[in-house]
Amino acid sequence: MSQRKSMTITICLCFLLLAGCSKQQPTPVVPPTPTTPPANTAPITQVGGAALYTTNCAGCHGVTGAGGSAGPAINTDEWKNNSSKIQAITKNGQNKMPAFAGKLTDGQIKDIGDYVASLKK
Helix, strand or coil: CCHHHHHHHHHHHHHHHHHHHCCCCCCCCCCCCCCCCCCCCCCHHHHHHHHHHHHHCHHHHCCCCCCCCCCCCCCCCCCCCCHHHHHHHHHHCECCECCCECCECHHHHHHHHHHHHCCCC
């Protein structure tokens, strides 16, 4: 092989090596560190439960739990302070109500149960 070909191949290999090294590596995404809420705020389960209820339940049971177009009232004495029963029905479904197992986590279902159990007429 001629000296000129060797030099050309060496220069090309160096160029390729440098070109590959100059690419920027992606910056890793670091999730934000959770912060502790101030002591004077509502418990997280109530805040989370309220938001989850509004998103997943209010369409049928009404914003206040007084009943709606497709669901019965759930702000009655039957449901007050009965989070475990609400959680079981939310998770497994009952009558026309669909099951939310697999759509919501157990923690989210508990938050909804606690929130509904706290609703007042």
